[in-house]
Amino acid sequence: xxxxxxxxxxxxxxxxxxxxxxxxxxxxxxxxxxxxxxxxxxxxxxxxxxxxxxxxxxxxxxxxxxxxxxxxxxxxxxxxxxxxxxxxxxxxxxxxxxxxxxxxxxxxxxxxxxxxxxxxxxxxxxxxxxxxxxxxxxxxxxxxxxxxxxxxxxxxxxxxxxxxxxxxxxxxxxxxxxxxxxxxxxxxxxxxxxxxxxxxxxxxxxxxxxxxxxxxxxxxxxxx
Numbered sequence: 207x208x209x210x211x212x213x214x215x216x217x218x219x220x221x222x223x224x225x226x227x228x229x230x231x232x233x234x235x236x237x238x239x240x241x242x243x244x245x246x247x248x249x250x251x252x253x254x255x256x257x258x259x260x261x262x263x264x265x266x267x268x269x270x271x272x273x274x275x276x277x278x279x280x281x282x283x284x285x286x287x288x289x290x291x292x293x294x295x296x297x298x299x300x301x302x303x304x305x306x307x308x309x310x311x312x313x314x315x316x317x318x319x320x321x322x323x324x325x326x327x328x329x330x331x332x333x334x335x336x337x338x339x340x341x342x343x344x345x346x347x348x349x350x351x352x353x354x355x356x357x358x359x360x361x362x363x364x365x366x367x368x369x370x371x372x373x374x375x376x377x378x379x380x381x382x383x384x385x386x387x388x389x390x391x392x393x394x395x396x397x398x399x400x401x402x403x404x405x406x407x408x409x410x411x412x413x414x415x416x417x418x419x420x421x422x423x424x425x426x427x428x429x430x
Contacts, residue, residue: 213313214260230313235428250321312371339367
């Protein structure tokens with residue numbers, strides 16, 4: 207299985223740090239955010255990694271190289287300044303990702319989630335996507351999608367959770383879509399109406415490092 211780390215965003219809420227450093231390359235503790243993800247992927251046996259870049263793109267290969275230092279093979283998927291948004295970035299990288307299901311993970315999160323769980327859980331014949339959901343954090347109290355007792359993801363439902371930024375996607379989900387600035391949510395909602403998205407609830411450590419406060423909190427937790 208290949209993985210794609212989404213790393214093209216501008217990171218406005220982390221300014222002024224992100225004026226000079228892309229958000230995934232910010233350090234918390236011993237490593238940069240993206241390095242924690244790369245290390246976790248390699249530990250799970252996922253060594254072919256695509257990273258999309260836009261904001262301060264040259265810093266990624268300068269710091270991460272070709273991934274050899276992590277035991278990985280990193281290929282970069284460059285985008286125009288401003289990026290292509292989530293779905294657009296994935297569509298742009300499809301030639302690198304291939305025809306099999308691939309793992310997507312946001313480059314600005316920290317988690318102890320075991321990616322081996324997804325490697326060992328292939329998509330069902332009916333599913334185009336499998337999302338890892340988490341209990342709603344304070345900054346997203348209403349959640350994103352509902353997870354049913356049957357393991358299907360719906361737009362609405364009794365138990366709504368937050369999308370963690372981790373999931374397995376089948377390239378068929380993006381079939382027929384041209385490379386363009388395109389958000390992911392409308393694509394997911396369409397697939398949900400056809401019962402084509404499954405999910406799981408993860409209750410371990412997870413943080414979306416979207417603000418300076420959360421970055422500082424993570425740094426303190428990693429360096430008590």
